Amino acid sequence: MIEPAVTVVLIDDETCIRHFVSTALAREGLAVFDAGTDARGLDEIARRHPDLLIVDINLPDIDGVDLIREIRRSSSVPLIVLSSRDRESDKVAALNAGADDYLTKPFGLPELVARIQARLRRLASNPRHWEGIVRFGCVTIDLGERRVMREGGTVHLSRTEYRLIALLAQHAGRLLTYDQLLTEIWGPSHTQGQHYLRVYVGHLRQKLERDPGQPEHILTEAGEGYRLVGVQ
Structure with missing residues (x-):
């Protein structure tokens, strides 16, 4: 199946x-x-x-x-x-x-x-694993240079914030479950730590979304995980 x-x-x-x-x-x-x-x-x-x-x-x-x-x-x-x-x-x-x-x-x-x-x-x-450019809204992610820009200026992200947005960008359009994200970023011992994700997703929305309270790109799938949409 x-x-x-x-x-x-x-x-x-x-x-x-x-x-x-x-x-x-x-x-x-x-x-x-x-x-x-x-x-x-x-x-x-x-x-x-x-x-x-x-x-x-x-x-x-x-x-x-x-x-x-x-x-x-x-x-x-x-x-x-x-x-x-x-x-x-x-x-x-x-x-x-x-x-x-x-x-x-x-x-x-x-x-x-x-x-x-x-x-x-x-x-x-082949989920966007090339070292290329991913764009959504006014944000540009350069996966090769590990750099994030918004409206032409560099966005300063922590190591964990970058790993999270890069993972979502590499799988753009697809649902990544809480367990998948937690395992990839923090390891298998943290699969119950969904509060970690909520905190870091909140940080990313503050830095990358036009309206963090009404996100257009970093979306929550209730009870399942997160998805990055609107990628060009």
């Missing part, structure tokens, strides 16, 4: 497809949130901050390629297209707009699950 805590948003105007895919993927251990319109789908993406998107580009109220472009303005998570269009030009247009994979209807569930697993494995094995 696919690892738990993976969140998927499914956008498809066909009720039967949404039910079939949602039910099947839930049996594989995924949390699936479905939407029948582009507006509802964009709302679910903003609310859920999913690990993966499945999008039908045959929606009645918007061109699917335009929807992919709209999604890519704020999200870089893996996106798999479902479509009855089997022309090469349609596939090329979707991939050029930002889709990661393209599956033609009718499709077999085992193939869809295999493609999802492949995308998640690729994400897990």
Whole structure:
């Protein structure tokens, strides 16, 4: 089964497809949130901050390629297209707009699950571990230089603050559980120390968020962990 805590948003105007895919993927251990319109789908993406998107580009109220472009303005998570269009030009247009994979209807569930697993494995094995630049809001993190800047000025972080924001940046868009963060930063003996995380996340929000009381990027997933969103 696919690892738990993976969140998927499914956008498809066909009720039967949404039910079939949602039910099947839930049996594989995924949390699936479905939407029948582009507006509802964009709302679910903003609310859920999913690990993966499945999008039908045959929606009645918007061109699917335009929807992919709209999604890519704020999200870089893996996106798999479902479509009855089997022309090469349609596939090329979707991939050029930002889709990661393209599956033609009718499709077999085992193939869809295999493609999802492949995308998640690729994400897990290469979670922004390059020594590059990560940007969100007015913040820039240079992972190679171990430097954080906001609006052009250097932000002074403690060693622990930097390790925490760098870890979130390397896994941008994905939920990191309390246990994962505590083990990575303080070691396995501190897995019950969630108060450590609350303190340091609070420090980071004060230094990096526009409004620390209403964070836009360093988000809490109640009872689960933290997620960095809005990364460019």
